Amino acid sequence: MSNMAEVVKPVASLMGVSKTIGSKTLVSDLTLDIPPGQVFGFLGPNGAGKTTTIRMMVGLISISKGDILICGRSVKDHFEEAIANVGAIVENPEMYKFLTGYQNLRQYARMVRGVGKERIDEVIKLVGLEQRIHDKVKTYSLGMRQRLGVAQALLHRPKLLILDEPTNGLDPQGIRELRDYLRRLCIEEGTTVFVSSHLLSEMELMCDSVAIIQNGKLVDVKQLKAVGDSIAVSSVETLFDVDNPQAALELIGRGQLQPGGIVLEAGREEVAGLNARLVAAGIKVYGIRTLSRSLEDQFLEITGGEGIV
Amino acid sequence: MSEFTSLIHNENIKIYSRVRTWVMLFILAFISVLFPALFHFTSSGGSASLMGLWENFQTTLTIAFFLNTIFTVVIASDSVAGEFSWGTIKLLLIRPWSRSKILLSKYISLVLFSLLSTAVMMLFAYGASLIFSSGNASANVGSFTAFEYAMLDVLCSYFEMFITAALAFMVSSVFRASGLAIGLSLFIMFTQSMFAMIFNPERYAWAKYLIFTHMDLHRYILSDTGPAGITFGFSALVLGVYYLLFLLVAWYVFRKRDVAA
Numbered sequence: 001m002s003n004m005a006e007v008v009k010p011v012a013s014l015m016g017v018s019k020t021i022g023s024k025t026l027v028s029d030l031t032l033d034i035p036p037g038q039v040f041g042f043l044g045p046n047g048a049g050k051t052t053t054i055r056m057m058v059g060l061i062s063i064s065k066g067d068i069l070i071c072g073r074s075v076k077d078h079f080e081e082a083i084a085n086v087g088a089i090v091e092n093p094e095m096y097k098f099l100t101g102y103q104n105l106r107q108y109a110r111m112v113r114g115v116g117k118e119r120i121d122e123v124i125k126l127v128g129l130e131q132r133i134h135d136k137v138k139t140y141s142l143g144m145r146q147r148l149g150v151a152q153a154l155l156h157r158p159k160l161l162i163l164d165e166p167t168n169g170l171d172p173q174g175i176r177e178l179r180d181y182l183r184r185l186c187i188e189e190g191t192t193v194f195v196s197s198h199l200l201s202e203m204e205l206m207c208d209s210v211a212i213i214q215n216g217k218l219v220d221v222k223q224l225k226a227v228g229d230s231i232a233v234s235s236v237e238t239l240f241d242v243d244n245p246q247a248a249l250e251l252i253g254r255g256q257l258q259p260g261g262i263v264l265e266a267g268r269e270e271v272a273g274l275n276a277r278l279v280a281a282g283i284k285v286y287g288i289r290t291l292s293r294s295l296e297d298q299f300l301e302i303t304g305g306e307g308i309v
Numbered sequence: 310m311s312e313f314t315s316l317i318h319n320e321n322i323k324i325y326s327r328v329r330t331w332v333m334l335f336i337l338a339f340i341s342v343l344f345p346a347l348f349h350f351t352s353s354g355g356s357a358s359l360m361g362l363w364e365n366f367q368t369t370l371t372i373a374f375f376l377n378t379i380f381t382v383v384i385a386s387d388s389v390a391g392e393f394s395w396g397t398i399k400l401l402l403i404r405p406w407s408r409s410k411i412l413l414s415k416y417i418s419l420v421l422f423s424l425l426s427t428a429v430m431m432l433f434a435y436g437a438s439l440i441f442s443s444g445n446a447s448a449n450v451g452s453f454t455a456f457e458y459a460m461l462d463v464l465c466s467y468f469e470m471f472i473t474a475a476l477a478f479m480v481s482s483v484f485r486a487s488g489l490a491i492g493l494s495l496f497i498m499f500t501q502s503m504f505a506m507i508f509n510p511e512r513y514a515w516a517k518y519l520i521f522t523h524m525d526l527h528r529y530i531l532s533d534t535g536p537a538g539i540t541f542g543f544s545a546l547v548l549g550v551y552y553l554l555f556l557l558v559a560w561y562v563f564r565k566r567d568v569a570a
Contacts, residue, residue, distance in 0.1 A: 021567075058403045061567035084405040094396030098327050107322070110315040111404040152400060 009072070011036045011085075011160045011192040012057065016066035019052050019216075026052045027216040029066070034160070034194055039186055041207035041224075042196040049216040050196040051091060054164050057194075058088050071159055084112070087158035089166060093149020097138040101129060101148050104137060105155065112156040119155065126181060127151045142169035150178070154185070161185065163195045167202055179206050238266045240278065241287040248283050263291065313410060320418035324384060330422075333380040334429055340376055341433035344369040349441035361447025363455035365438040367462050373430050374466040378473055378498055381423045385477040386490035388415045389563065393485040398568055408564045416478060416556070423474060427467055451531045458530065465526040472524060472548060473498050475555040482559035501525070510537040517543075520551045 010033035019027040027049040034040050044050050055061045057068055059079050068075045073082035095104045105124070109115040124133050127147040137145065146169055153161055161182075167175045183206075185191040197203050203210055204224060212219045241261040242248045248262050249255060252274060255264030266274060271288060278285050324330055345365050352360075360368065389412070392398040402408060447455030473494050480490035497520075504521035516522055517537065523544040528535050535544065 055567075055569065060399060060402060061569055062565075080405045080407060083403055086403065088403050090399045090403070092396065094399065096323065096395065096397055099322070103322070103326070107319050108400070108404065110319055111406060 008036055010034055011071060012194065013069045014053070014057070014066070015069070017053070017056060017063055017068060018065035019049075019056060019061065020064045025216055027056070030213070030216070030218050031066075032211055032218060032221070034192060035209075036159075036192050037186060037190055038208040039182055039193045039195065039206055041203040041210035042194060042213065043198070043200065043203050043210045044196075044213035045198055048213045050198075050213060051164055052216075053213070054088070054090055054162055054194075054196060057162060058086060058090060059083060060090065084156075085159045086162060087153035087156065087160075088162040088164075089146075089149040089153055090162075090164050092142075092168065093145055093152070095137045095145060095148055095152075098136065100136055101133045101140070101144075101151075104148065105133075105152060108152045108155055115155050119157075123151045123154050126154065128177070143171060143174050146170055146174070157189065157191075159190075159192060161191050161193045163193065165197055166195060167197065167199060175202070182206065236265065236267075237263055237291040238271055239263050239287075239289045239291055240274070240285060241289070242278060243284040243286070247281070248278055251277065251281050251283070313414065316406065316410065316414035317417050317421075320388075320414050321421065324418060324422055330384070333383070334426060337373060337377060337380065337426055337430050338433040340373045341369055341430045342437040344372055345434065345437035345441040360442060361455060362438050362442040363447040363459045365442045366434050367455075367459040369434045369438065370430060370459075370463055370466065373434065374470065375498075377423075377426050377430055378470045379495060380426060381419075381470055381474045382477040382491055382494045382498075383487075384422050385419050385474045386481045386487040386494070388419055388478060388481060389559075390481040390485050390487035390490060393568075394487070402568060409560060412482070412560055412563045419474060419478060420471075423467075423470060427463075427470075431463065453530070461530045462527060465530065468526055468548070469498075469524050472520075472552055472555075475552055479555040479559040482563045497521075505536075510539060518547060520547070523547045 012034040014030050014032045017027060017030045018025065030049075030053060042050055042053070052061070056063050057070070057075065059075050059082075063076060068082075070082040071085045073085075075082045095101070096107070099107070102120070102124075105120050109120055124130055127150050129144065129147050129151065132140065132144060137148065140148065146166065150163075150166070153163070163182075166178060170178060182193050182195070186193055195203075195206065207224055209221065209223045211221045239258065239261050240248060240263075245257055245260070245262050249257055252262070252264065255262040275285055275288060348360060348365060348368070392401055401411060404411075449455060450458040453461065476497065477490045477494035480493050481487060484490065501521040501524045504519070505525070508516035508519055508521065510516040510522055517539060522536070522539070526541075526544065529541040529544070534540055
C-alpha cells in the first residue's frame with residue numbers, strides 16, 4: 001500500500017507551507033502529500049493550525065511561504081482550476097438562512113458547470129435530507145446544516161473533499177452515517193477525503209492514514225490500517241481474564257499478574273494455544289483482550305500531552 | 310466554468326428572496342403615491358393653486374429619493390458585509406470563480422437594484438401625479454419644459470445616490486460591517502451640503518477637490534458654473550475619480566484580505 005502511494009500522484013501536495021501573521025507563526029514549513037483514494041485524517045489539538053492549513057488549501061487565506069498543489073494545479077497561481085477539484089466545509093457550514101436548503105444548493109450548483117437537477121436530488125438523497133430540503137435553513141438543526149454542508153461540498157463530484165471537524169454537532173447516529181458515506185464515496189467514486197479533527201477515537205474509525213500536527217508543525221504521518229495489520233503477525237500485550245490468575249501464571253510460566261487476570265505478550269496463534277492449555281488445566285477463562293495502544297495513547301505520546309500554545 | 314450571468318442571478322436571489330427588500334420597495338411605492346395625494350388634499354386655494362403634473366412628480370421624487378438612497382445604501386452595505394456576518398463567505402469564495410468576479414457580480418446586482426427601485430418610484434409617482442394634479446400645464450423652468458426639467462432632476466439625484474452607494478459598497482468591503490457602511494454613507498448624504506458650505510471652494514482653493522463640493526449636481530441644470538467658477542465638466546471629473554477610487558479600494562481589499570473566522 002505504501003509503495004502504491006509513492007507511485008500514484010498525490011491529489012494534494014503541501015510544499016513547505018507556512019503562514020505567518022505579524023510575528024506569529026501559525027503554520028510552519030508544512031510538507032504533506034495526500035494520496036488519492038483515501039480517507040486522510042488531519043489530527044491535532046486545538047490551536048495546532050488545522051483550520052489555518054485548510055483555509056490555505058481552499059484559498060481563503062494567503063500562503064505566506066511555499067505552495068499548495070491540488071491535482072497538480074497551484075492554489076496560488078491557478079486558483080480557479082485548482083479549486084474546481086475541491087469540495088469543502090470550513091468550520092461550521094453556514095448557509096443562507098432565508099433560503100431553503102434546496103435554494104442554497106441551487107446557488108452552488110449555478111456556480112459550476114454540469115450540475116443539473118438530477119445531481120442535486122442525488123446528493124440530497126445521499127445525505128438523507130429529502131424530507132426537509134424545501135424548508136428554510138433557519139428551521140434546521142445543527143446536524144441538518146452539517147448534512148446540507150456535506151451536500152454542497154459533494155455537488156460537483158470533487159476529487160478532493162475537505163472537511164473541517166465534520167462531526168461537530170452530529171449525534172452518534174449522524175457520526176456513524178457520515179463515516180459510512182465517506183467510506184462509500186472513497187470506494188465508489190474514488191474521492192479522496194481530507195478530514196480534520198481533534199477527536200482521536202473518531203479518526204481511528206474513519207481514516208486510512210493520519211497526519212498529526214502540533215504547534216503548526218507536522219509531527220508524524222501514520223497509516224492506521226498498517227497498524228491494524230501488524231497486530232495479526234507480531235505479538236501484542238494480551239490480557240487473560242481468569243478465575244485463578246496465580247495458577248495461570250504458574251502454568252504458563254511468564255507474564256504479569258494483574259487484578260483479575262494475567263498480562264503477557266503473545267502472537268495470534270499463541271493466544272489460541274495458551275487458551276487451550278488454560279482450559280485443559282481447569283482454569284476458567286472469562287475473556288481474552290489485546291491491550292493494543294490506541295491512537296489516543298500514541299497521539300498523547302507524540303504530542304507529549306501538551307496543552308494549547 | 311459556468312456563465313458569469315449565473316453569478317449575478319445568484320446575487321439577485323439573495324436580494325429579492327428577503328422580505329426586507331419587498332418591504333423597502335413597497336414603502337417607496339407608497340411614499341411616491343402619498344405625496345401627490347397630500348399636495349392635492351392640503352392645498353388651500355382651489356384647483357388654481359394645484360401643482361402641474363411634472364412639478365408634482367418632481368417634488369415627490371425629490372423627497373422620495375432620500376428614502377431610495379437609504380434603501381440602496383442598505384442593500385449595498387449588506388452585499389459584502391452580510392456574507393461575512395452570515396459566515397457564508399467561506400462557501401462563496403471556494404467556488405471556481407476569482408474574487409474579482411464575485412465582487413463584480415455583487416456590484417452589478419446592487420446597480421440593478423438601484424435602477425429597479427428608482428423605476429418603481431418614478432412609475433408610482435407618475436401615476437399618482439396623473440390622478441392628483443390640476444389640469445394646468447406645468448410652467449417651464451429656465452429653457453427647459455417642465456418634463457425635461459423633472460427628468461434632469463431625477464438624473465442628478467440618481468447620480469448622487471450612485472456615488473453614495475459606491476461609498477457604502479467600499480466601506481462594506483473594507484470593514485465588513487454593514488452598520489458602519491450604512492451609518493457612514495448616510496452621514497455623508499445628509500451632511501454633504503453642510504460640508505460644502507463650510508469648506509467653500511471660494512474661500513479654500515483645495516476644497517475644489519472635496520467630494521462634498523460636487524455631489525449635488527442639480528445646480529448645473531440651470532447654471533453653467535457652480536461656486537468659485539467650477540464647471541460641470543470639472544465636477545464630473547472629480548466625482549469620476551472618487552467613484553473609481555471607491556471601487557478600486559473595495560476591489561483591492563476584497564481580493565487580498567484573508568478570510569479568517
